[in-house]
Amino acid sequence: MSARLLPGGPVADAVFTELRPRIDKLVAAGHTPGLGTILVGNESASAGYIRMKQEKAIELGCVAPHLHLGEDASQADLVAAIRSFNDDPAVDAMLVQHPTPPQIDFEAALLEMDPDKDVDGLHPVNLGRLVLGVPGPVPCTPAGIEALLAHYDIPVAGREVVVLGRGFTLGRPLALLLSQKRPTANAAVTVVHTGVPDWPRYTQRADIVVAAAGVPGILQPEHIRPGAVVVGGGVRYEGRKLLPDVDERCEEVAGWITPRVGGVGPTTIAMLFRNAVESAERRAGGLRSAR
Numbered sequence: 001m002s003a004r005l006l007p008g009g010p011v012a013d014a015v016f017t018e019l020r021p022r023i024d025k026l027v028a029a030g031h032t033p034g035l036g037t038i039l040v041g042n043e044s045a046s047a048g049y050i051r052m053k054q055e056k057a058i059e060l061g062c063v064a065p066h067l068h069l070g071e072d073a074s075q076a077d078l079v080a081a082i083r084s085f086n087d088d089p090a091v092d093a094m095l096v097q098h099p100t101p102p103q104i105d106f107e108a109a110l111l112e113m114d115p116d117k118d119v120d121g122l123h124p125v126n127l128g129r130l131v132l133g134v135p136g137p138v139p140c141t142p143a144g145i146e147a148l149l150a151h152y153d154i155p156v157a158g159r160e161v162v163v164l165g166r167g168f169t170l171g172r173p174l175a176l177l178l179s180q181k182r183p184t185a186n187a188a189v190t191v192v193h194t195g196v197p198d199w200p201r202y203t204q205r206a207d208i209v210v211a212a213a214g215v216p217g218i219l220q221p222e223h224i225r226p227g228a229v230v231v232g233g234g235v236r237y238e239g240r241k242l243l244p245d246v247d248e249r250c251e252e253v254a255g256w257i258t259p260r261v262g263g264v265g266p267t268t269i270a271m272l273f274r275n276a277v278e279s280a281e282r283r284a285g286g287l288r289s290a291r
């Protein structure tokens, strides 16, 4: 048996097709959506990610103001950069590219961000909104996984989902998202981690397994039920080499599986722009009603 693939590219294309007229409408109303990006240091992979997001922003008709701080930038420099974007009316949404140099406390910096401009959805206010189920920017990779499953008509509601990993960018918010009351979620979600040494007992009975550990090859074929849906979220980089959590032999057992490259990456970017456009729409509405 060979699993059917769940590429993220077509999902992202569908999201961009839906966003383009919304962006055009904002531009026509005099409010060009702005995605502000902040890079601290000169790490080439991070610079590449920022460039890709800026190019996509321009292609979609948005603007992308950018602040580049040096490798030796202080916490105060980063806070000043974030505050300048908080106060900049041309910036609807912003991100600080992760990882940052060791002298930077990324989570403390996040607290300085206007939560309504937090495009990654990781500010505690936005994680709180996620817990409460009220609208706000949703963490991009988890939102992209929900969109991916919905795009391929994979039923989630009422099914058993096991998330391997409880990290704050992926596993934990994904569990919250997929357990919300919504047709594309509404699942029975179990989260396993290092505190559950016999975690394969859970993944082996799951309808959908999401690997979110960041441990190369942690999910092996014997850990999944034949025909299960397998989503690979966790990755580790060794230099430029990408090492996914999901062992490639899982393709022989799974019913559906994300490709090793081009799975949740493209959907993450699409969700980032969805958050940015929603932020611009909220701000444009607010600015109009304030006039």
Ligand SMILES: NC(=O)c1ccc[n+]([C@@H]2O[C@H](COP(=O)([O-])OP(=O)(O)OC[C@H]3O[C@@H](n4cnc5c(N)ncnc54)[C@H](OP(=O)(O)O)[C@@H]3O)[C@@H](O)[C@H]2O)c1
Binding pocket: 141, 164, 165, 166, 167, 168, 169, 170, 171, 172, 192, 193, 194, 195, 199, 212, 213, 214, 215, 218, 233, 234, 235, 236, 264, 265, 268
């Ligand atoms: N593709 C994307 O765009 C994207 C976006 C976001 C994140 N990611 C990737 O997703 C992964 C998770 O990121 P994160 O920030 O959410 O998580 P994280 O903070 O790195 O946490 C990893 C989680 O995996 C669990 N884990 C690690 N080794 C394990 C083991 N041997 N057995 C069972 N559980 C284990 C950890 O358990 P404990 O809590 O018990 O330590 C922890 O909960 C990373 O690889 C990251 O690069 C990808």
